[in-house]
Every structure is written in C-alpha cells, then in structure tokens.
Amino acid sequence: MLASTAAPGTDWTPIAVAIISSLIGPGLIALLTQRLRRENTAQHAENKAALDRIDGKLDRLDTRLDDHGERLSVVEDRMDIARRPRRRRRVRRG
Numbered sequence: 001m002l003a004s005t006a007a008p009g010t011d012w013t014p015i016a017v018a019i020i021s022s023l024i025g026p027g028l029i030a031l032l033t034q035r036l037r038r039e040n041t042a043q044h045a046e047n048k049a050a051l052d053r054i055d056g057k058l059d060r061l062d063t064r065l066d067d068h069g070e071r072l073s074v075v076e077d078r079m080d081i082a083r084r085p086r087r088r089r090r091v092r093r094g
Helices: 013-083
Strands: none
Touching: none
C-alpha cells in the first residue's frame, strides 16, 4: 500500500467522488444538452412543415373567399337593380 500523509482514519471517498464528478459531470451535461438540442431542432422542422401546409391552405381559402365575395357583390348589384321602382310612363291623352 501507499504511504499516506493524511491523518489516520481520513476517508478519501468524498474527495474521490468530488474529483470524478467534476471531471465527468460537465461532459454528461454537454452530451445531454446536445441531444436535447438535436431533438428540439427536429421538432421545430416538423412544426415548420405543418405550419407551411396550414399557410398554403389558408391562402387558398382566402382566394376562394375573395372570389365568392366578388360573385356575391355582382348578384347583390343585380338584385338592387331589379328592386328599383320602375318609372311609370305618362300616357298623354290628347
């Protein structure tokens, strides 16, 4: 065994655990952080694709609503013309 300069009965376990955890701990945290970042990036890509599909559908719906609105306006104009009171022609007696 190695000769120790520490006082007899000194427990080196907490010191060893502290040294090992200080060396391994940051590496594990970095690995976990990198993995979470990669998963987060993948999720963002999936969500962006879904939002792009929704955006396309909303654009098509907007165009359709504009077309319907224009057609409705034409029909309403025709109805207004049809509802106008017609002028009566005066019949001249003479």
